[in-house]
Amino acid sequence: MQRYESYKPSDAAWLGNVPSHWDVQPLRAVTSLKSDKNRPDLPVLSVYREYGVILKDSRDDNHNATSLDTSTYKVVKPGDLVVNKMKAWQGSMGVSSHHGIVSPAYITCTTKADRVSPAYLHYLLRSSPLIGVYNSLSYGVRVGQWDMHYEDFKRIPIPLPPKDEQDRIVAFLDQKTAEIDAAIAKKERLIELLEEEKLALVNEAVTYGLNRAVSFKHSGIEWIEKIPSHWVVRKISHLFRLIGSGTTPASGNPAYYENGTSDWVNTGDLNDGVMVGEVKKVSNLALKAYSSLKAYPEGTLIVAMYGATIGKTGITSRVATVNQACCCLHGAEKISTRYAQLWFYGNKNNIVAMGYGGGQPNISQDLIRSLRIPTPPLPEQAAIVEFVDAQTRIIDQLIQSTRIGLIKLHQLKQTLIASMVTGKFNVSGGEQW
Missing domain, CATH: 3.90.220.20 (DNA methylase specificity domains)
Structure with missing residues (x-):
């Protein structure tokens, strides 16, 4: 992709140079702190590093207990920014597409739609360069309990292209990240299939042995129907x-x-x-x-x-x-x-x-x-172990190579987002990524 014709210093250490026609403003210029409450009738939302703001009940891996009294929870509307200040250093924030409530410990802000596209802000604030900034602004004795204060957060300088250019960046990133996500899903499914194949291979070997021509007997174990008679x-x-x-x-x-x-x-x-x-x-x-x-x-x-x-x-x-x-x-x-x-x-x-x-x-x-x-007898155990280790070694190598490809796809996605929201490449350049 092409770079922009000219750049200027942003005066922000994390950002470097930006396109000459872009503005650089503190985050407070496009957001305002809010703290609306008393809506216990609304669904509870949660903030994930991987997904942003989602309905808490949409996943079964969130074990944080919801308070019995949610009247103190903060109201979030579509377009609002939500930050888990204890995990901002991991990138746990996002612009919500839901109407709901979040923990009172979270930072909630409205966004100024005339200055910034909520979708652009979502991509920008979750980009890898800014996660490094949150890390430097978070304090605490233990890593898992680091806290980022809103007063520091709102002063972070951010790049602001013209609004129509923000929309083009968002459209480009939506398309390209969807393509990358589809490739990621295929590799994740391949890993699942390989792991299922490995499990089936091991289970069959330790249940039936390597010689299916022998006689079998009931195992007496609830989930194992039969085993070789001499076991x-x-x-x-x-x-x-x-x-x-x-x-x-x-x-x-x-x-x-x-x-x-x-x-x-x-x-x-x-x-x-x-x-x-x-x-x-x-x-x-x-x-x-x-x-x-x-x-x-x-x-x-x-x-x-x-x-x-x-x-x-x-x-x-x-x-x-x-x-x-x-x-x-x-x-x-x-x-x-x-x-x-x-x-x-x-x-x-x-x-x-x-x-x-x-x-x-x-x-x-x-x-x-x-x-x-x-x-089985010990010599037969040794033969089964040798066979299984040889077969699973091949599967493990395939899993490992697929995981390496998965890591590269995630890195590509992060690099693409960071490059576009910081102006390293011109979305209107006409070249394919």
Whole structure:
């Protein structure tokens, strides 16, 4: 695409030069703070980094509780700007297309339609260069609790093309981002299909083995109809000598974590394979203070019991401690640890279905102990592991290459938006992006 014929300094460090005919004004020139309330009859809205302002009930992954009394919630109309000031540094803001109410902790502003297109402002304020500005204006002890003050926010200088040019930029970005989003959706669907193929392959191997010509028998397990006749069904409590968990040292005491020397695995570290990367560490002081913070040997199989990672597994490559959301299995007898891991992977959906709790169910150590695994003879387990690892390695490579392509598409989208709303390219240049 062509650049504009001439540029001028914007006097804004984040922005650099802008087209000569563009204006640069503080954000307060096109927005006004508002705080209308007392409309509990309106639907509750939420602000997402990925989507902007949406109906809270339109997604099932928002676990923030809505107040019983929403009369103090702020009223938002189509065209209003909404900012989650605690997560502005992540880009959690947007111009609303809904009429509803938001948390009183959010910043809400009207936009001056004679000066700025709401859609242009939406693209601009969520662009990657400005997210860096919000980061520098946000303060707090913990990253997750950083706060950006409105007084700082309203002073941010923003580029303002003529209104008709804003509309052309929006039309261009709507078209191009829709094309990129369609390509993203195709890659995401491909990853889903590859993961389904991998799951089916593993499940079939640990359920029926590699030789379908053998005789079969009923498994006695609710979700597994039949298994090879020579396989033996055993409880996990009979297959591992050591089964336990861990704990979380008080986060308010830095001494438990500073200069830590012992690996401390959380469920987010689990990768359904052997864990070789770095994890958070705890200090010797923490080990002495918490008797439940046990060190488990290398080769321990860890199973996630709580939250979004429930059922995920990992095998340690070093001695490690764990938090209370992890169940540790060590000292395998009559089963290889890797085979047990594959069994958990192939049967994850059924295991999770046995959990208890609300939107994110939990499983317990007792439940894991009681699970029954059909176990082939050890040589047959080794053959199954070798076969599955070879086949899934190919699938994993395809998934990884697709994810790399997905990252590039997201980067392309962000670069395109940032380039257009900051005047790096002329939307009227007549060339294709």
